[in-house]
Amino acid sequence: METLDQVPGRQTAERSMTATELAEQLRTAIVSGELVPNQRLVEADLAAEYGASRGNVRVALSELSVEGLVERVQNRGARVRAVSVDEAVEITEVRAALEGLCARKAAERITEPEIAELQELAVRMKDAVDRGDRESYSEANQALHARIIAISAQQTAAATIQRLRGQAVRFQFRLARQPGRPAVSLPQHLAIIDAVCAHDADAAAEAMRVHLESVADVIRASNT
Amino acid sequence: METLDQVPGRQTAERSMTATELAEQLRTAIVSGELVPNQRLVEADLAAEYGASRGNVRVALSELSVEGLVERVQNRGARVRAVSVDEAVEITEVRAALEGLCARKAAERITEPEIAELQELAVRMKDAVDRGDRESYSEANQALHARIIAISAQQTAAATIQRLRGQAVRFQFRLARQPGRPAVSLPQHLAIIDAVCAHDADAAAEAMRVHLESVADVIRASNT
DNA sequence: CCGGCCGGCATTGCTAACAATCTGATTACT
DNA sequence: AGTAATCAGATTGTTAGCAATGCCGGCCGG
Incomplete structure (x- = not known):
């Protein structure tokens, strides 16, 4: 019932995306190198690009931060974690x-x-x-x-x-x-x-x- | 509906709790056995008990679910995960x-x-x-x-x-x-x-x- | 010319209200 | 009496908007 998305690639079905789906997509985007280390992950931008609400983006980023793929700092946003x-x-x-x-x-x-x-x-x-x-x-x-x-x-x-x-x-x-x-x-x-x-x-x-x-x-x- | 909580113990400073703090508290509550396996974790109840907003509770539960301490099922809420x-x-x-x-x-x-x-x-x-x-x-x-x-x-x-x-x-x-x-x-x-x-x-x-x-x-x- | 305050902008953190979904029990029908 | 449809209550999922915070550039004083 979702994913009108005939664009190859990720984004913007008509219907909004659940937090888990979004986390999945971000995960693959990061490990595939589409999102490079230290790249800023602005909540509003991600919400627009993937067609999800900001709340879901926020939850997804939290999960990825627990997984160690994303680094978050208080009031300064999230970025792709660069592993040394x-x-x-x-x-x-x-x-x-x-x-x-x-x-x-x-x-x-x-x-x-x-x-x-x-x-x-x-x-x-x-x-x-x-x-x-x-x-x-x-x-x-x-x-x-x-x-x-x-x-x-x-x-x-x-x-x-x-x-x-x-x-x-x-x-x-x-x-x-x-x-x-x-x-x-x-x-x-x-x-x-x-x-x-x-x-x-x-x-x-x-x-x-x-x-x-x-x-x-x-x-x-x-x-x- | 329950625990207006001036009970001594963890909770409820006046100011609301950040999502990370909340996750921390829930984590210790679970590992200390205060919250038993399979116990339901109702978002609204937790929000009231710990003096946090439901949004934060939601984020905290997502994180704990990634950590494997909490089990979430779509539209059915979260509960403390029982490990076999x-x-x-x-x-x-x-x-x-x-x-x-x-x-x-x-x-x-x-x-x-x-x-x-x-x-x-x-x-x-x-x-x-x-x-x-x-x-x-x-x-x-x-x-x-x-x-x-x-x-x-x-x-x-x-x-x-x-x-x-x-x-x-x-x-x-x-x-x-x-x-x-x-x-x-x-x-x-x-x-x-x-x-x-x-x-x-x-x-x-x-x-x-x-x-x-x-x-x-x-x-x-x-x-x- | 330089350094520190100050105000606007971008972005995150948070809250409250609304919509969708599930559970369980009641009721109606066979 | 048994079974299925239905409805109410509870709970989660989602969204929009507001408040708080940090960053950046200009302005003023030295």
Whole structure:
């Protein structure tokens, strides 16, 4: 009953937007980079652009501020939060611990068809590196992490990881562009897959942790 | 309609309350158990009780809902979220991973005076167990976890742990009442302290993880 | 020429009223 | 008597407007 919006992109259905919908749209706009860090988020402007009332904009900004995507200061409005390199490192360290947990649980719970699936991902990654296909490798990389999290069936960890990834997405992006990166991470990914498929929980957790800690090291070194 | 509230306790300065202050008060009310799980949170009632406007109540509830303390359903209002045993187990598992990370970093960064501090905590815990002083033991327990998190200087992990603890606080409480519990957890705590003070990062992380996983096991077994 | 007060503008914070929706019970009909 | 339609009360969702606050530029005094 809503969203007349034939404009591709976001805005301005005729009918007003609920606070949750608005929060969702703003979230994707921020993580996609459409709204850049430190950009001011003026309530009235957002209300006009997205066709929502200011009250809803206010609620949405509050929620995003709790999620860490937006920074609010009293009487001075909201802006897109800029995460520092130090914070990105911390976030990646936390992800290392959390995805390590997921790898552990995945190793305990994985079924035969899922093992086949992961091993096919391993093949795809090797091929991509052989062909120098960075795009394809990055895709498989994301798929691997997502699958392991899904297999772990640890929803609390999954939710936390997703929230943190939203904050650090800019750095993930930079990382994918590093030239020699796939050659370094491929063996780590293969080790993770091997351990999970072998039901070796400890090894899986450790392999995943080491992998993401190495990502943290790269971020640490990326800027001074 | 109720509680004209000149009751001593939290509320109602003359001036109305900002949304953030209100969220803070509601948060403590929930984690302290003043507001019980599944209790309805009617916007108008809260506004009257805390002397805030309904708009602020609404914003505060949205924030708490993002934090996972409150559950909101469309057009049906908000209530204090009841976390299931399964969720409490998941939360404890995540804490195991995160506090493991903190223990690791603490072991890397700990200084001499901090080592002395932790070792004094170890003495206090042993004494408390010897004397059967459950209260004192529980206190030292909390202090230990807090100190290690502080020493780690991992703010992202610290914030995440705190948020999760807020959700599972009810189960923590139950746990402290278990009769034979201190005898089991004391050696685990001592192992953590030893590893951290010895700058053995791997051992510290593993000891902390094992400790909290054992807590998760107790919760798992607590109810069917 | 420079530095501190002052007033207007932009923006947020807040309030009160209105509209939409849900719940539960009463009533009418088979 | 049982079931379905309906209506009243309560509660949430939304909107518009008002008050408060901070920022910026001009004006006055030194």
